[in-house]
Amino acid sequence: MHPPLNVTTHSFTDCRAQATALAERVAERLRSGLAERGHAVLAVSGGSTPKDFFDRLSHEKLDWARVQVTLVDERWVPDTDERSNARLVKSRLLQQAAAAAQFVPLYTGDATPEAGQGAASAHIDALPLPFDAVVLGMGDDGHTASFFPGGDHLAEALDPDGYARVLPMRAPGAGEPRITLTLPTLLETRALYLLVAGEKKRDLLADARLGLGEAQHYPVRAVLTQQRVPVSVYWCP
Numbered sequence: 001m002h003p004p005l006n007v008t009t010h011s012f013t014d015c016r017a018q019a020t021a022l023a024e025r026v027a028e029r030l031r032s033g034l035a036e037r038g039h040a041v042l043a044v045s046g047g048s049t050p051k052d053f054f055d056r057l058s059h060e061k062l063d064w065a066r067v068q069v070t071l072v073d074e075r076w077v078p079d080t081d082e083r084s085n086a087r088l089v090k091s092r093l094l095q096q097a098a099a100a101a102q103f104v105p106l107y108t109g110d111a112t113p114e115a116g117q118g119a120a121s122a123h124i125d126a127l128p129l130p131f132d133a134v135v136l137g138m139g140d141d142g143h144t145a146s147f148f149p150g151g152d153h154l155a156e157a158l159d160p161d162g163y164a165r166v167l168p169m170r171a172p173g174a175g176e177p178r179i180t181l182t183l184p185t186l187l188e189t190r191a192l193y194l195l196v197a198g199e200k201k202r203d204l205l206a207d208a209r210l211g212l213g214e215a216q217h218y219p220v221r222a223v224l225t226q227q228r229v230p231v232s233v234y235w236c237p
């Protein structure tokens with residue numbers, strides 16, 4: 001018998017509508033955090049899928065000066081590199097109204113993510129968690145954040161009771177060494193979103209939820225089957 005699934009899917013017929021809907025939802029979450037706590041914290045993914053969402057969110061009217069924005073994972077490159085998620089977030093999200101937000105990086109300038117782990121972890125420890133919202137993406141290989149199949153710290157990163165805030169990650173499919181928030185860190189959030197596009201990813205998600213075939217081994221399954229935080233999937237073709 002499968003565990004009860006904690007996942008709601010919002011499907012859109014066009015991707016601009018998806019980006020707009022998620023931006024409005026996340027902005028509401030940030031406003032609630034600001035109203036209740038006087039500050040708000042957001043963690044976002046890199047990759048290509050969230051670009052329109054970032055553009056749309058950057059125009060939302062809220063007190064961005066009291067919002068901290070960090071990443072769910074980072075490629076271990078400086079923000080001058082085109083592969084940098086910090087570069088993406090700075091150029092697409094921290095613009096317009098959102099230019100006033102404070103960015104909290106995971107990349108530290110150390111030579112390796114192993115060397116930078118302590119400092120990156122301290123950056124996350126200094127945030128007033130829980131996150132108000134965490135926005136994940138997913139790769140065609142079933143990775144989310146930098147939970148890559150075959151990753152050298154994958155089991156530790158997915159341990160729901162692990163203590164590490166962040167972990168380095170090296171994997172054949174990762175391109176470059178990475179650093180990632182761990183699963184328990186990501187789940188310390190008031191709201192969890194998974195932003196995906198394309199039929200291939202829709203089918204992959206369905207298989208991963210049910211644990212079918214290859215997909216039973218996909219790291220994203222750990223997010224879909226946990227019972228700590230409901231997951232809202234935002235999908236467009």
Ligand SMILES: O=C(O)[C@H](O)[C@@H](O)[C@H](O)[C@H](O)COP(=O)(O)O
Nearest residue numbers: 045046047048049137138139145
């Ligand atoms: O830095 C990263 O690579 C990510 O944070 C990663 O987890 C991403 O969300 C997926 O790889 C999906 O990427 P796409 O949106 O480019 O398909």
